[in-house]
Amino acid sequence: MTEKPRVAGRSRMRRFFAAALPFWKGQTKVRAWGLTLVVLAFVAAQIATAVGVNTWNRLFFDALEKRDTAAAWSAAAWLPLLIAASALSLSALVISRMLLQMRWREYLTRRLAGWWIADQRYYRLQFVAQEQAAPEYRIAEDVRLAIEPLVEFAIGLISAAVTAATFAAILWHVAGSARFMLAGVEIVVPSYMALAAIGYALVASLAAYLTGRPLVARIAAKNEAEAQFRAEMTRLRENAESIALIRGDADERGSVGENYGRVVAAWLRVIRQQGVIALVLNTNGALFPIVPLLLIAPKYLAGDISLGAVMQVVAAFSAVQAALIWFVDNFVRLAEWFASVTRVDELQEALEGLDIGTIMEGESHIAVEESDDGAIHIDGLSIAHSNGRIVIADANVVIELGEKVLIVGESGTGKSTLIRALAGLWPWGSGSIALPRGKSLAFVPQKPYLPMGNLRTVLLYPEAEKPVPDEIVIAALKRCGLAYLAKRLDDEDKWDRILSGGERQRVAFARLVIRRPDIIIMDEATSALDEDSQTALLGLFEAELADATVISVGHRPGLEEFHDRKITLEKRLAGAQLTSRRLGKSLWRLFKTRKAANDEAA
Structure with a gap:
């Protein structure tokens, strides 16, 4: 049989979603859409409580600056309600998210496992796709690793987009414009804090992308080495009596050691690349709380804004930052997720190859x-x-x-x-x-x-x-x-x-x-x-x-x-x-x- 060409990453994604997205159609659509709407409702509730806490920051610190005891206690009285609302909405979001993950995984697992078992594909797969060393692991584990992070990513992206827009508007309204003289000409930068947050996030995201791009292939290679090692150990267990009778311990120990050596080598390549990414992420982590203070300090020192406004701007800047650098914070997980998607789609591709009408186009069959x-x-x-x-x-x-x-x-x-x-x-x-x-x-x-x-x-x-x-x-x-x-x-x-x-x-x-x-x-x-x-x-x-x-x-x-x-x-x-x-x-x-x-x- 001729070797099939490698499938591009974009095609892998498209094929995976073609198999996974029908969860929102057919018999499962009521459950799927119901869970999705519940998740989105609690995402909105969580963002609303975050805006409430941001507003509370301004009221409380303005009261402190003015030494207004009554206003400070009045603001403090609202804090338990905000904390309770935040805790409840976050807890409900976690529960509804996990339910959505579990039901979506159940759908795809049933579909893939049923496809694997039907028409003796589980038998013929060993002859046409020997690289599929552990299809049961791909169904049981890689489906989970492809579905569960995907739900979290979708929630994270939606939350990040809405959060960025909401708090950018707060920055626009509260921080105002920056004014400075250049060659005797007054320069006005409207909503400079919002623009600075966007610019900073773009630079951080680009740095994370450039340093993390090689990680996708390295994680895929690591996962494949792990699967091969598990298959070797399973083969040893299944043939334990035959190996023991002929005293094949030494050869098997050498084979296991050689296979695990490949796992170690693959892990070392992943560790080296993650070290580079960690350098970028840790640098960003150090600058993250300092940048908004440095940007807003001149306006506060000039008496243009109050202390409460400073605290509100810093919190809003951090919220916009956290939203816009979502890609930076999740790049490693995205790489791991795509590696699992690739393994799931490779199994789908192999199963498609077992369908007479699919792989034997132009070829005869019995x-x-x-x-x-x-x-x-x-x-x-x-x-x-x-x-x-x-x-x-x-x-x-x-x-x-x-x-x-x-x-x-x-x-x-x-x-x-x-x-x-x-x-x-x-x-x-x-x-x-x-x-x-x-x-x-x-x-x-x-x-x-x-x-x-x-x-x-x-x-x-x-x-x-x-x-x-x-x-x-x-x-x-x-x-x-x-x-x-x-x-x-x-x-x-x-x-x-x-x-x-x-x-x-x-x-x-x-x-x-x-x-x-x-x-x-x-x-x-x-x-x-x-x-x-x-x-x-x-x-x-x-x-x-x-x-x-x-x-x-x-x-x-x-x-x-x-x-x-x-x-x-x-x-x-x-x-x-x-x-x-x-x-x-x-x-x-x-x-x-x-x-x-x-x-x-x-």
Whole structure:
């Protein structure tokens, strides 16, 4: 497959918002708009209380300057009310903001997780986008890091814009104009404090942008290194037994150390850049309270304004500053947010790539169709790896209803890949596979999946909600050599850990007995069983599942006795070829099957 071009930052943003903004449409729009209006109302209330505190500053300090005790106490009497209003509006804003964040994150998480799980994309993603090492982390964590700061940024920007306009008007009205002589000419600068606040904020913002711009890419690289490290640790945990048995500790320790070394290197690049940004921010922090005092001091010393007006102007200047340098204060968080947006959109892009109609434009793919005669038809089937290399070339096979077919071949001839294509999991290639219309299909892998829950849920998976009498479930357990578990149907346990590989394969056969599917596709489904147990379980295809069509892959001796036909995959330069041979049934097989089944039940 050809490598996709990198998506520009602007395109990443546009694609992310295309997925996230429908929260305000459709079924969630009432909740979304209701929460948004509540948040905006409390933003307005918070700004109103800030204006009230600013006005209180002037009244109180004017009273102090005039030594007017009555006016000072009168102003002080209003302070508890202002504090209560400010605290209540801020608390309500925090609560409503968090509700909006949670509901928006819930919407996007459900959408992305549903997209990932649907149509087996969670399976095929590993073949077409190996760089997506931990898609579950991107859904669980990067969605949160993309949504929660975004709400705070939106509130911050709205609040900053309204605050800047409101307090700039106060500066215009209270501070008045600056007058000074230049070459004998009087120069008048109207609303000089408001203009100074805007100019100062522009300089500070430009400095922050220039020093912080490289941080976006460095944070993205750091997050990717962290994800790779987590994936390495997860791989180690999932393969713990195999690694421990072959004493692979030293190699794994070296691999983990190497991966974490990349994390450290990425973090050091982030730290260096944040040090540069910190220098700009700390310089601004030192100048922030001094600049308005220096600008207003001449007018106060000249007696043009009162002390209360000075305090009001300084507070208003600080409010305008805080609003206008919002970008400066949030640049690091903006960089981190954009890195998370990028990771979420990369996952979206990879999932889009799994849609046949999207990434395979101009390319052929395996068509999965329906047949009317109850048979499975494989016509002109060529199967390729996701990189385009042909594995199986031009296969043509008809598997009749109720037929038992064994697929064999050397390692690397594509046996398991053929099974995946039959199960609808492998679209890469050409030709068609027609499965009988209206027939149920069950896939039995080498390592069956056992979900969380009680044993009944495990046995009925993936139809755990379907009502099945306990008698049928218990009979299936006994038939498959698991009679000792019959008393534990309602027990919840970590079944995927406490059951051995052979027991898990027996559970898979018990599921077949319970569900009785029309088509059964197996991939090394008895590899963990001894020969007698294998004989007993494969005997199901002579008794309980005699009418089912069976396609299985396996190498173990004795398998041919339970199949009607054997398909052999033979390696060729242009891809493996299929040859088919009928297998004769024997009375000896029937005798062995019945004897093994009786032994299992006993």
